[in-house]
Amino acid sequence: MAKGYDDHQARLSELNLLGKALTRRAKSCCELCEASGVKLTTYEVPPIPVEPELDQCLLLCPTCYEQLNRPKSIQTDHWRCLTKTMWSSLPAAQIIAIRMLKYLADKADWAAELLEQAYLEPEIAEQIDKAIITEKKK
Numbered sequence: 280m281a282k283g284y285d286d287h288q289a290r291l292s293e294l295n296l297l298g299k300a301l302t303r304r305a306k307s308c309c310e311l312c313e314a315s316g317v318k319l320t321t322y323e324v325p326p327i328p329v330e331p332e333l334d335q336c337l338l339l340c341p342t343c344y345e346q347l348n349r350p351k352s353i354q355t356d357h358w359r360c361l362t363k364t365m366w367s368s369l370p371a372a373q374i375i376a377i378r379m380l381k382y383l384a385d386k387a388d389w390a391a392e393l394l395e396q397a398y399l400e401p402e403i404a405e406q407i408d409k410a411i412i413t414e415k416k417k
């Protein structure tokens with residue numbers, strides 16, 4: 280039958296297994312903007328490993344999730360939350376924060392200023408360029 284569909288379902292159930300641990304880590308808040316009381320979705324930070332890994336996953340609110348998946352829908356002001364997230368002790372959150380700031384730096388002065396303050400461990404800096412947010416061309 281449709282292999283792509285089965286693979287997708289298998290992935291989802293593997294991600295579900297991580298769900299509890301993620302929820303505990305995130306304390307039921309979005310791991311980027313700290314929104315609470317909203318539906319949280321598991322987001323895998325690219326590059327996506329073959330087997331889902333807790334450290335490569337973030338639990339995100341619909342706003343963060345949607346905008347990360349659809350750069351065209353990015354609302355610059357939503358990402359002011361990154362002022363805090365860029366100092367997260369969670370490497371995956373830090374990677375997305377910096378990656379998003381790099382994306383926003385062209386559009387917003389505050390993002391460019393935050394980037395200048397950012398301090399990154401070398402191994403995190405290395406991963407940033409892999410987690411590229413791209414605008415899909417049609």
Ligand SMILES: [Zn+2]
Binds near residue numbers: 339341344
């Ligand atoms: Zn969020």
